[in-house]
Amino acid sequence: MKMNQPVTRIRVRFDETDQQGVVHHGNYIRYFEVARIEFFRSIGFSYKAFEAEGFRMVVAEIQVKYQRPAYFDDILDLFVDIEKMGSASLTFKFQIKRDQEPIALGQAKLACLGSTNRPIRFPAIFREALKAAACQKGD
Amino acid sequence: MKMNQPVTRIRVRFDETDQQGVVHHGNYIRYFEVARIEFFRSIGFSYKAFEAEGFRMVVAEIQVKYQRPAYFDDILDLFVDIEKMGSASLTFKFQIKRDQEPIALGQAKLACLGSTNRPIRFPAIFREALKAAACQKGD
Amino acid sequence: MKMNQPVTRIRVRFDETDQQGVVHHGNYIRYFEVARIEFFRSIGFSYKAFEAEGFRMVVAEIQVKYQRPAYFDDILDLFVDIEKMGSASLTFKFQIKRDQEPIALGQAKLACLGSTNRPIRFPAIFREALKAAACQKGD
Amino acid sequence: MKMNQPVTRIRVRFDETDQQGVVHHGNYIRYFEVARIEFFRSIGFSYKAFEAEGFRMVVAEIQVKYQRPAYFDDILDLFVDIEKMGSASLTFKFQIKRDQEPIALGQAKLACLGSTNRPIRFPAIFREALKAAACQKGD
Secondary structure, three states: OOOOOOOEEEEOOHHHEOOOOOEOOOHHHHHHHHHHHHHHHHOOOOHHHHHHOOOEEEEEEEEEEEOOOOOOOOEEEEEEEEEEEOOOEEEEEEEEEEOOEEEEEEEEEEEEEOOOOOEEOOOHHHHHHHHHHHHHOOO | OOOOOOOEEEEOOHHHEOOOOOEOOOHHHHHHHHHHHHHHHHOOOOHHHHHHOOOEEEEEEEEEEEOOOOOOOOEEEEEEEEEEEOOOEEEEEEEEEEOOEEEEEEEEEEEEEOOOOOEEOOOHHHHHHHHHHHHHOOO | OOOOOOOEEEEOOHHHEOOOOOEOOOHHHHHHHHHHHHHHHHOOOOHHHHHHOOOEEEEEEEEEEEOOOOOOOOEEEEEEEEEEEOOOEEEEEEEEEEOOEEEEEEEEEEEEEOOOOOEOOOOHHHHHHHHHHHHHOOO | OOOOOOOEEEEOOHHHEOOOOOEOOOHHHHHHHHHHHHHHHHOOOOHHHHHHOOOEEEEEEEEEEEOOOOOOOOEEEEEEEEEEEOOOEEEEEEEEEEOOEEEEEEEEEEEEEOOOOOEEOOOHHHHHHHHHHHHHOOO
16 A cells, blocks of 8 residues: 555644644544554444444554644645554554645554454454455555 | 532633633633532542443533633632432533632533433433532522 | 535544544534534625634524434534624524535524724624625525 | 652543543543643743743654553643753653552653744753752652
8 A cells, every 4th residue: 555645635623732832742643543544444444333332442552753844724734654563553644744744754553352352353354454455455 | 509609610721721721711611610510529529430330411401601711810600509400300500700709601411312322301310419419509 | 694505524534533422512512613614604794804804703602403423424504694694793603414414503603803902893894795696695 | 850759630521521530531631731730840941931931942852651540530640851851852751550550651842942933952940950950859
């Protein structure tokens, strides 16, 4: 898979700014989450249904590199890609751009929990959706 | 009960400001919630335990009047009082002050839901804690 | 003007839920703000440019009536209308729906501040954009 | 300096939880910021006054490792320490604990901007306050 097109775009909300006049740095974590959910949807996997069935993905590690400030009302393109797929963890890469300008880079390592709160392998249905998506894109 | 002393005080966080350089108006709702939880604690009622037992309080209506802006790092006193106690609803009044200066007024009407998501009467244990608190304060 | 079509729609983000499994009630204030900004845009008025010129709109009062819970991943239609236009204040009405189901109602009274932080009349350019929009819709 | 005592403690707010029933992972960034501000205060440096004079600190990179979930109403101890002090950047380490249990670790690299938005050296007054604090603690 390649980050050649945004998985979604968002418009910066007023309440996401802080008194420095820019998007507060904590909000990028939320944008990454939006990107992840939309990425799942794009490969035919509903994260909402996944949780409804008693599973959960939880973030084990996250990282953000801030490249340029973003401002109220900006339209931001959210790019997402799989960095690494283990049996019990999944690492995402994120990129946020405004037009072609780089705004932020990120990385998040997720684990999968079953209904008893124990780490489990990512479900087969999910791994297959990922694989199918990778093939389609020629990876 | 009277609003003669704050139930708790908070310090405004940096991320609670917006690009106008003041606390974003949406955060007052969250401050009211902090005040409510602390009020419950002050009368010997644990809202955490209440939810753990399968009950929930939900906000049916909320209102805020903004009197003066609050700023980053301000210490805000949160006052709370019961406006009206019905069998199936509970109306709170809130006041936020910085030193003696009025910052905001609010009101919230809450309902109580049981484990099947149906409205129920506020539990007896809760109504008695409220009454005892009212008596102590000479209402 | 009439609330016959949504000014915009949003998808509920994961972080907007709380441990009750629904959208936290404080977030509706933020959705109303998104609606307001998009309403401004729809009548050809850029709120971003307005602040860049040194003006600001501030919320003096806000009210929400919660009708039904909203959930993660829901698509919400945001409706907005002018309730009352005074010389120094502007009252909005909001409605949030999921498909045709009513989720929340709201009202916000805004004032306009000039560069010296003093209340001022809403600028002529803004009042004219509002009037033109009202005429087009046959009010 | 050593992380032997918390710089401050906070109580988890209801709105900071998500539908997984735990503190949403994005909020740790905000807790780190609270810790940073209180750390500044503890060495006699007011971040509020610093911004009022036209300076700003901005986050260039941030990292969080999640160790255990935190829950509504938990009391969290926030520990903070300087990892590295360069002339134009400052790296913080954070630790969040509940009683003695590790909840999260973090790191943030900050830069300092002057009134023209250009990177500048951290002001002498700030570097001296840091040094004095380090000496007192026997580093």
